[in-house]
Amino acid sequence: MEDKRNYNIYLGFLMAAALGVAVFFIVDMQKVLDPLIAGIFIGMVVRLLLGSRDSLNPGFELAPKVCIPVGIIFYGVNLQFYKMGAIPLTTWLQIFFGVIIVFWVAVYLGKNFLESRAIIFLIAVGTAICGVSAIALAAPVVKSKPEETGIALLVITFWGFLGMLVYPYLQVFLHMSVENYSLLCATTLHQAGFVKTAAMHLGDFCLERAMLLKTVRIGLIIPAMVFVSWIVNQKEIKMKGRISVPWFLWAFLMVGAVFFFIPMLHAYVPLAKTVGKFFWVIAMTGLGLTVDIRKVFVNMKRPLLFGLIVWLAVVFNFFLGYYGMGY
Numbered sequence: 661m662e663d664k665r666n667y668n669i670y671l672g673f674l675m676a677a678a679l680g681v682a683v684f685f686i687v688d689m690q691k692v693l694d695p696l697i698a699g700i701f702i703g704m705v706v707r708l709l710l711g712s713r714d715s716l717n718p719g720f721e722l723a724p725k726v727c728i729p730v731g732i733i734f735y736g737v738n739l740q741f742y743k744m745g746a747i748p749l750t751t752w753l754q755i756f757f758g759v760i761i762v763f764w765v766a767v768y769l770g771k772n773f774l775e776s777r778a779i780i781f782l783i784a785v786g787t788a789i790c791g792v793s794a795i796a797l798a799a800p801v802v803k804s805k806p807e808e809t810g811i812a813l814l815v816i817t818f819w820g821f822l823g824m825l826v827y828p829y830l831q832v833f834l835h836m837s838v839e840n841y842s843l844l845c846a847t848t849l850h851q852a853g854f855v856k857t858a859a860m861h862l863g864d865f866c867l868e869r870a871m872l873l874k875t876v877r878i879g880l881i882i883p884a885m886v887f888v889s890w891i892v893n894q895k896e897i898k899m900k901g902r903i904s905v906p907w908f909l910w911a912f913l914m915v916g917a918v919f920f921f922i923p924m925l926h927a928y929v930p931l932a933k934t935v936g937k938f939f940w941v942i943a944m945t946g947l948g949l950t951v952d953i954r955k956v957f958v959n960m961k962r963p964l965l966f967g968l969i970v971w972l973a974v975v976f977n978f979f980l981g982y983y984g985m986g987y
Contacts, residue, residue, distance in 0.1 A: 665718075672719015673726075676949055679706060680723070680942030687941075694853030696792045697817055699941040703948020704810065704956075716949075723946025727939040728796055729908035734936025735793065736915030737929050738852075740875050747876065750981075751843060755876050758847050758977045762788035763887065765973050773966040778804035781888050782812035783963065787970045790878050791816055791851035793940060796947060797909075801885060802892050810951035811959060815967035820850035823971070828861040840982055842866045846873035848974045879916075882909050 683702050687695040707713075766784035774780050781802050786795040792813060799809045827849070831841045845859045845866075852874055859870035886905060915932075919925050 665715075668715045669719040669722060672713075672716035672949075673722045673946075674719070675716065676703070676720050676723035676946035677942050679703065679949070680727075680945035681938075683945055684938055684941040694792075694851055695937055695941045696944045697813075697851065697853065699944035700792065700810075700813055700948040700951075703945040704951050704953040705948075707949050707951060708953050712952075720946050720949040723949075724796060724943040727943035727946070729906070729911075731936050731940035731943055732793070732797065732908050733911045733915055734932050734939070735878070736912040737919050737932040737936070738875055739879050739913075739916030739919075740872060741916055741920035743872055744876065744879075747873065751873065752876065754843065754978065754981045755847050755873070755880075757981070758974045759788045759877070759880055759884070761973050761977050762970055763884075765970050767891065769969065770966060773962050773969075776804075776808055777892060778802040778808045779812055779963050780966070781892060782809060783815055783967050783970060785884055785888060786812055786816040787850055787967070787974060788877070789881050789884050790874075791820065791854075792944065794881060794884070796943065797881065797885060797906075798888055799947075801889050806947075806950040807952060807955045807959070809947065810953065810956040811963050814956060814960065815963050816850040818964065819967050819971045820854040823849050824854040824858045827858045831861065838862050838866045839869070842870040843873060843982070844975075844978055846870040847877070848971070848978055850971075882913065885909065 679702065680699055683699045684695060687693050687698045762784050766780050770777075770780035770784070778799075782795045782798055782804060785798040786792065788794075795809065795812050795816070798804075804812075827841075827845060830836075831844075836844065841862055842859055845855045846869075849855045849858060852871070855870050855874050856867060859867040882905065889904070919929065919932075
């Protein structure tokens with residue numbers, strides 16, 4: 661019996677890995693879809709086609725447990741500490757206030773929209789920090805069910821995709837400068853892929869600046885995880901007397917620091933990003949394979965509305981700062 665169970669775990673993991681590798685190379689060839697989002701959606705569709713395969717679920721669940729730590733460690737190269745010194749203090753404040761607003765909305769308004777605290781904080785983290793990857797990291801912290809994780813992922817993907825389509829027209833309508841438009845993309849769009857596509861509207865300089873500003877939000881991932889853990893797991897924290905931070909988050913910061921202090925490593929940043937993306941896609945594909953997409957769509961209405969409110973709050977913060985208060 662134990663041998664059969666182990667066999668199913670290995671089989672499920674290998675299926676998730678094989679499907680993830682296929683998604684990685686297919687998306688890499690066409691350069692349009694965000695690979696992490698593609699992995700999740702394709703995983704969900706394959707799960708729908710396969711039907712209920714409970715015996716394989718432990719193997720599917722193992723894929724993100726194994727691959728997310730590796731992916732987040734390599735994700736550290738995106739921090740670009742060696743470039744962050746060029747970011748003005750006012751921009752740091754803009755980003756910081758945006759994150760505070762998201763979590764304020766989550767804590768004080770989320771309970772009026774949703775019963776699931778897990779979905780509330782997953783949407784908040786995905787909106788405030790770095791989209792899909794932040795949700796994947798926060799899911800075990802808030803102890804979310806696969807369907808709750810799936811709902812949060814679909815919500816931020818929907819609004820992020822809409823923003824990516826609308827922002828270029830908004831820039832033309834408002835005659836926004838390259839500096840302001842790159843900041844709008846970097847601070848209010850959920851996923852790095854959406855930031856890239858929207859920022860390309862004004863050329864390479866806008867794209868480079870937007871991605872640099874996006875790294876500031878990525879760098880806030882540890883304090884965000886600590887805050888969410890403190891809110892959600894207060895009983896456990898009181899028992900242990902401390903807040904636990906996963907070891908790979910510290911490794912994530914160390915990688916960023918290593919690439920900062922050893923300039924000769926800058927040439928290997930593209931390779932490190934590719935390796936990290938490879939593991940992230942496998943992790944997201946495995947996560948998608950655990951989610952029943954039918955249950956997700958049945959319960960999407962109120963989370964979708966909450967996701968819109970959180971997103972609009974961040975957008976409002978942007979316009980308040982740069983067109984109202986002028987900082």
